[in-house]
Amino acid sequence: MxxxxxxxxxxxxxxxxxxxxxxxxxxxxxxCRKTMRPHSVSILTYILLSSISLLTVTLNLLVIISISHFKQLHTPTNLLLLSLAVSDFFVGFLMFYEIMLIDGCWLLGDFMCILYQYLAFLITSASIGTMVLISVDRYVAICDPLHYPNKVTQNRVKICVCLCWICSVFLHSLLQKDNLEQPGRYNSCFGECVIVINYIAGLADIFLSFIGPVTVIIVLYMRVFVVSVSHARAMRSHTAAFTIKLSVSVTAKKSELKAARTLGVVIVVFLVCLCPSFCLSLTGQDTLINASSATFVTCLFYFNSCLNPVIYAFFYPWFRKCIRLIVTLKILQPGSCETNML
Incomplete structure (x- = not known):
């Protein structure tokens, strides 16, 4: 009570x-009746989601400004990080609507309900698609470094990112066609926010938005890990024998390996945060868990979008430098976009 x-x-x-x-x-x-939760659980959920939402919006906005403003950061890999930051930024806003559902009541009407659900599916799908692109980028950079500059160009990455978002829009417009045409058709009472996807469409969504992409990510990064280990061993032996002659190539390889490790951490955290939610949906147990467990799974799902910029801050010196320039408003100075960030 x-x-x-x-x-x-x-x-x-x-x-x-x-x-x-x-x-x-x-x-x-x-x-509809309100969901009866322990008062402590409700308060904790409000505090957690509000804090995560505010941090997610703020930190990802810093990433968006950094990569968009400074020309030296306009690399193919960073463009993928920009796409991920945009999706995470919108996740931060969606959390405000999730907070409204804590007591089980949706007060914004049927149209806003389907719009919220549609955007949640769309943004999650785009995030997973971007993770696949990041895995492909690191795979080519580590496993085929000589052809990387020719294979992975800014224009190709922009096209891939646009296709990723367009495919997400098309997929979920198709899957939620009935819900979009008649919002609220499956609600049994006022204050409910329910969407229904038929069994075949649900299976297609699970495979296209989760199982397939996650399989690709794991396979590619296992290959990247194996090649990274062999590269690290080769660099140690080469550095000992030809320190001066190979210093440039060794430095380049170390840079690529560091980027692979950093983005590997991003992907592992991504999978750890999203897998519980998808696994519950896949097994049909999402309606059977108690309030505390549901709160934990929800917070973990959204917390991933807040963690990515934190990982960048730990691993990327350029991001820390960008934050200082943004907070001190030095990016407003003429020619600041030409600043050396690396």
Whole structure:
């Protein structure tokens, strides 16, 4: 029982108490009931999601400004990070709507409900697609370094990123066609936010948005890991024998290996945060877990979007330098976009 409901008992009759637990008390026969959670769980969820949301929006906005503003950062790999930051930025805003659903009541109407659900699926799908592109980028950089500059160009990366987002829009427009045409058609009461996808479409979504991409990511990064280990051993032996002659190539290889390790951390964190939610949906157990577990899975799912910029801050000196220039407003100075960041 919530503290609000408990206080109502001091002043209201039992009938009024029943009304207080409705999403829309004025609609006695058609309103949904609020989800009864322990008060401590509700407060904790509000605090966690609000904090994560604010941090996610702020940190990813710093990434977007950094890569967009400084010309030296306009590399193929960073363009992929920019796409990931854009999706994570919007995830931060979506969390505000998730906060509204803590008590089980949706108060913004059927159209906003389907728009929220559609954007949530779209952004998640685009994030996973971007992760696949990052894995491909690192695979080519490590496993075929001589042809990397020719194979992975800025224009090709831009095209791939655009296709990733377009495919996500097309896929989820198709999967949610019925919901988009008639928002709220599957709601059983006022205050509910429900979408329904048929069994075949649901399986297609699971394979195209989760199982397939995750399999590709794991396979590519296993290959990258094996090649990275062999490169590291080769560099140690080459450095000992030809320190001066191979110093440039060794430095380049170390840079690529560092980027591979950093993005590998990003991908591992991504999988750890998203897998619980997808696995629950895949097994159909998402409606059977208790409130505390559901809160943990939800917070973990969204927390990934907040963690990515934190990882960049730890591993990328250029990002730390960008933050200092942005916070001190030095990016407003003429010619700041030409600043040496590397």
């Amino acid at each position: 919530t503290s609000k409901a408990a206080s109502c008992l001091l002043f209201l009759t039992m009938n009024s108490f029943d009304e207080a637990e409705l999403c829309f008390p004025e609609l006695l026969n058609s309103s």
